Amino acid sequence: MSWQKGHIPWNKGIEWEKRRFILTPSPELSYLIGVNYGDMRHMKYEKKSQFAIGLLVTDKDFVEEFRRCACSITGKKPSRIWETSRVRKGRKKEYGWTIFSKKLFKFFSETLDVHKPFIEGYEQYFLRGLFDSEGTITSCSNKTNTQLRLSFGNKEVTIYSLKLLDKLGMQFKYYEFNSYKKRIGKKGSIPYSNDFIHRKMMYTIATKNKNIIKNFGEKICFTIKRKQDMLIYLINYVFKKYCVICGKEFEPNSNAQKYCNNCRKKNQ
Numbered sequence: 001m002s003w004q005k006g007h008i009p010w011n012k013g014i015e016w017e018k019r020r021f022i023l024t025p026s027p028e029l030s031y032l033i034g035v036n037y038g039d040m041r042h043m044k045y046e047k048k049s050q051f052a053i054g055l056l057v058t059d060k061d062f063v064e065e066f067r068r069c070a071c072s073i074t075g076k077k078p079s080r081i082w083e084t085s086r087v088r089k090g091r092k093k094e095y096g097w098t099i100f101s102k103k104l105f106k107f108f109s110e111t112l113d114v115h116k117p118f119i120e121g122y123e124q125y126f127l128r129g130l131f132d133s134e135g136t137i138t139s140c141s142n143k144t145n146t147q148l149r150l151s152f153g154n155k156e157v158t159i160y161s162l163k164l165l166d167k168l169g170m171q172f173k174y175y176e177f178n179s180y181k182k183r184i185g186k187k188g189s190i191p192y193s194n195d196f197i198h199r200k201m202m203y204t205i206a207t208k209n210k211n212i213i214k215n216f217g218e219k220i221c222f223t224i225k226r227k228q229d230m231l232i233y234l235i236n237y238v239f240k241k242y243c244v245i246c247g248k249e250f251e252p253n254s255n256a257q258k259y260c261n262n263c264r265k266k267n268q
């Protein structure tokens with residue numbers, strides 16, 4: 001893998017850094033590019049001419065994976081993960097880690113077109129980084145709201161992710177919106193007012209399809225255990241039913257299906 005000619009501004013970085021590591025496509029770099037479009041922070045201290053990238057989130061395992069990838073690329077020894085000492089009311093404890101590197105800072109400030117060659121061949125790692133950052137998985141008791149979703153403000157990256165998922169055999173649906181109905185009252189009553197709340201445009205890809213969600217679990221999955229557990233719960237519990245006649249476990253085609261295929265045939 002070579003750099004695109006005439007487009008290597010970050011190579012003008014700190015000399016010692018240049019000698020120590022070269023950015024080449026890898027699962028670790030692809031993962032970090034995904035996180036870059038999600039939760040990664042870029043820090044610039046102009047006066048000291050210091051540059052850093054970092055992560056500050058509530059899931060410690062996410063920060064650990066971020067650190068592992070960054071250290072694998074740079075060859076730096078992993079420094080300590082710090083945590084927020086005082087937790088504000090209603091907020092969860094956060095974990096953070098930062099690495100000083102002008103080369104990484106510059107690279108992650110580049111455009112998607114520059115990043116694409118580094119994602120190729122390692123698409124699932126890019127998607128995992130993105131879903132660790134911006135992905136949500138929800139399950140409701142009525143099962144109709146079970147959904148795997150990626151939602152954020154970057155249209156180009158959302159559409160690119162949609163195409164990558166499609167290539168991997170997972171057809172997500174695409175939505176965009178910049179307003180939502182204000183929720184009023186409790187569940188059961190009329191929950192929404194007719195007023196719309198406007199905010200910045202959001203781009204979303206989502207699926208409710210159990211086969212796609214299963215496929216996602218096998219090919220991409222999450223690093224974050226909290227999200228992983230939800231995925232496993234969905235696959236093992238929500239999408240499975242026990243036949244009311246023979247008691248055998250089966251995978252229903254619809255929420256209303258009560259019998260396994262064998263018993264259904266016999267009953268007809």
Ligand SMILES: [Zn+2]
Nearest residue numbers: 243246260263
């Ligand atoms: Zn049965």
